[in-house]
Amino acid sequence: AQSVTQLDSHVSVSEGTPVLLRCNYSSSYSPSLFWYVQHPNKGLQLLLKYTSAATLVKGINGFEAEFKKSETSFHLTKPSAHMSDAAEYFCVVRSTGGFKTIFGAGTRLFVKA
Amino acid sequence: GAVVSQHPSWVICKSGTSVKIECRSLDFQATTMFWYRQFPKQSLMLMATSNEGSKATYEQGVEKDKFLINHASLTLSTLTVTSAHPEDSSFYICSRGGVLADIAATNQPQHFGDGTRLSIL
Numbered sequence: 110a111q112s113v114t115q116l117d118s119h120v121s122v123s124e125g126t127p128v129l130l131r132c133n134y135s136s137s138y139s140p141s142l143f144w145y146v147q148h149p150n151k152g153l154q155l156l157l158k159y160t161s162a163a164t165l166v167k168g169i170n171g172f173e174a175e176f177k178k179s180e181t182s183f184h185l186t187k188p189s190a191h192m193s194d195a196a197e198y199f200c201v202v203r204s205t206g207g208f209k210t211i212f213g214a215g216t217r218l219f220v221k222a
Numbered sequence: 223g224a225v226v227s228q229h230p231s232w233v234i235c236k237s238g239t240s241v242k243i244e245c246r247s248l249d250f251q252a253t254t255m256f257w258y259r260q261f262p263k264q265s266l267m268l269m270a271t272s273n274e275g276s277k278a279t280y281e282q283g284v285e286k287d288k289f290l291i292n293h294a295s296l297t298l299s300t301l302t303v304t305s306a307h308p309e310d311s312s313f314y315i316c317s318r319g320g321v322l323a324d325i326a327a328t329n330q331p332q333h334f335g336d337g338t339r340l341s342i343l
Contacts, residue, residue: 145334152228152315152336153266199265210256210332212265 111136113202115213123221128187130216132174132200135181142183143201144174147215153199159183170194195220225249228316228335236343237308243301243338245272245316251296252318256332257289260313272299272316306342314338 116131134140141160145153157168164176174185183200200213227246235241245255253274258266270291271279278291288310290302303310315337 150313150337150339152226153317153334155333210268212267214265217263 111140111202111211113200113211113213115198115200115216117216118214119217119219121219121221122190124192125189128185128190128194128218130185130198130200130218132183132185132213133181134183134200134202136202141203142174142176143203144168144172144183144185145199145201147197147199149196156185156198190218190220192220192222194218224336225333226316226318226335228338230338231336232339232341234341234343235306238305241303241306241340243303243314243316243340245299245301245318245335247297247318250318252299253296255293255299255316255318257291257299257301258315258317260315260337262313266315269301272301274299303340306340308342311340311342314340 112135114133120130122128134142139161143158144156146156147153156172157166157174159166159176165173167173172185172187174183176183185198195218197215197217199215202211225248227248229244233241255272257269257272259269260266268281269284269289270281272291272293274293274296280286288304290304293299301314315334317332317334
């Protein structure tokens, strides 16, 4: 069975400082992992995805994530936070066969001026 | 640009009425689309998988008669919340897979609609 754990329900950073959103997963097979962002009352936007190619994945808006198989982690980072980054972030794993998408509980990012 | 269009974006209605939400795939004929529900400050919960030309597949605990799904064409899936009550108030989001949606390819990201905020008074 597959699962996703987002270790922090909320993260608060100051503008211009680094962002780290943590995600651990469990999967019997090589997983496909994604990070999505959701702004208030909006749908979801794909930030980046890992699909067994390069372990360091670069996404949109300056975000990147590193797949670490030994740690079963896929943490999302950004060197410098912007106010516009304030949103909910979801770590997602696709199940074997890709039919079912499993969402983490989400991490709300607050960015202080 | 958007590849999934969801309508309406916001609905407020009285208890007991039925509400229909539309989800359109704009650039691809999707035989499979997905419906999610999101409670405030919570993650997304898959409700059902909409299959074109056949019955939807519902997740455990989701009432089939309450949440009617119709996937009559390759570009349109609808979710009807029947006899809605305040506890049905939620944020509903639809999605489809990537270009290889029919295969539900593991490495294809899903594309989501902007969601529908449903408020039942």
